[in-house]
Amino acid sequence: MGAIALAAPARAAGPGDSPILKRIAARNAITIGHREASAPYSFIDRDQKVEGYSIDLCMKVVEAVKARLEMPSLELKYVPINTTNRIALVANGTIDLECGTTTNTLSRQEQVEFSPIFYITGTQVLVKTDNGAKEVEDLKGKRVAVLQGSSNEQSLRMLNDTEKLGIELVYAKDLGEGALLVASGRVDGFAADGGQIKVYAATKAQPKGALKVIGRLLTYDPYSAMMQRGDLEFALLVKRAFADAFRSAEAEKLYAKWFGPLGIEIEPELKTAFAIQALPQ
Template identity: 40%
Template sequence: MHTSKIFVLSLLMTGIGAGVQAQTLDKVKSNGSISVGYREASIPFSYLGSDASPTGFGWEICGKIVDEVKKVTGRSDLKITTQAVTSQNRIPLMRNGTIDIECGSTTNNSERAEQVAFSINYFYTGTRFLVKAGSPVKSVEDLAGKTVVSTTGTTNYQVLRRVNDERKLGFKLIGAKDHNESALLVQQGRAEGFGMDDILLYGLRASSRDPAELDVVGKALQVEPYAIMLRKDDPEFKKLVDGVVAGLMKSGEFETLYKKWFQSPIPPKNVNLSAPMSDELKDNLKAMSDKPAT
């Protein structure tokens, strides 16, 4: 076959493949399985429990979405496969079809929306700092000239780099592969503070060997929404996901789940995060917006 014809056929086949892959419900019905991405240490959204299985607030909501997928596709026998994801690989794994949905602690922002889609926002958080208890660090300004760590591939890392430049703080910003490693660097004294979403810091502190050894400090540098991540250009699946989230918000079940995971003792150490619902989230229980952070 002529080279130009082969090229055209290749483009057509690529387009067809992308179209099929993008339609999650068709893919799931055909394959008889759905792949759910989870985080290993994003307490209380998505993390490994004491039995080494995924659990958490986001994980439970994903379970309800999967139940709806079973109904819509008529696949009561639907197989659920799980895939651990990191800050660095979660978007590539969504785009290449390895995972079909991700319920973790992923910020919904405009930049990411060019590559993936997001559900109605289901949490709001801001960048603060995990430090050793008794540390003189109480604000980002107190970190001037010191070493600060954040997890590579997160929006927090970018925020900290920007704040460091804008305020001329001169702190050394280093990257860690995941949240546990970032927290460990603080515990070992190799970093003065770990900048990350405050709710994740509360979770890491709660699951640490001695929660009293760590503090969460500082005013939030910015407020960002979390949402369930799914593939871009798949309006049918987004409608289903949004429908489940909206249904939970309207029925009051969302608030029940919130109290279970944010205001009650949770595994693995039965520590209560005691995190009240933010005004932004309260407002979104009514607005049910999927508006991204800028």
């Protein structure tokens, strides 16, 4: 006897018991938190429009909210955020959904809820294109720049000590200075967030093609969107929207839209993450 397919129950319109959806309906607006200069993830373009890969994915949630509340003219508001205030603005309800470059960690899950993972990065190394190194171990005895106090410094220092690589760590104040140290030959590499240094190498290296990123991910830093904790209905709506984007390959298309022009192809780890999170309805 063949299996009987059971139809999924229809989802009721309206906010239901969701505090976040009730808040959105009362405001007649959904508020998105965004970064101002984290291209191509979340940034303000030359026309003062909020754009980016993270933003486009979050728009899938916005459309789902409009459909759920039956409010097609729901206003969309944007609030700029940074690394120091983003969690607080989500936790206190100032923004409904944060769409930027936030790493999903267990400690942060004590404060906020996260969407499915939509980007995977980690510590990698920026070097000159003519550098023959393929992994950080190939820089044994060399000078490598890091951002002081960063997880990238911690991971490199641990590997350096464990493998007795004899790498001399040099502190850079920011991404631009770290890259400049490499370009000028004052250091042999710069260990930092792989996604960010790939974008830097593709868009700011002078001359074009002078820098490249090498090595496996020394850390695992998955990006997710943030929302308030404790609202299971809204969290499920967000998960559905992302799962739909993964299942339909729309997420891969958005990745190609934003990273393709930079010559950055989607990593196998991220494709696997999309497939695993493409849950059925």
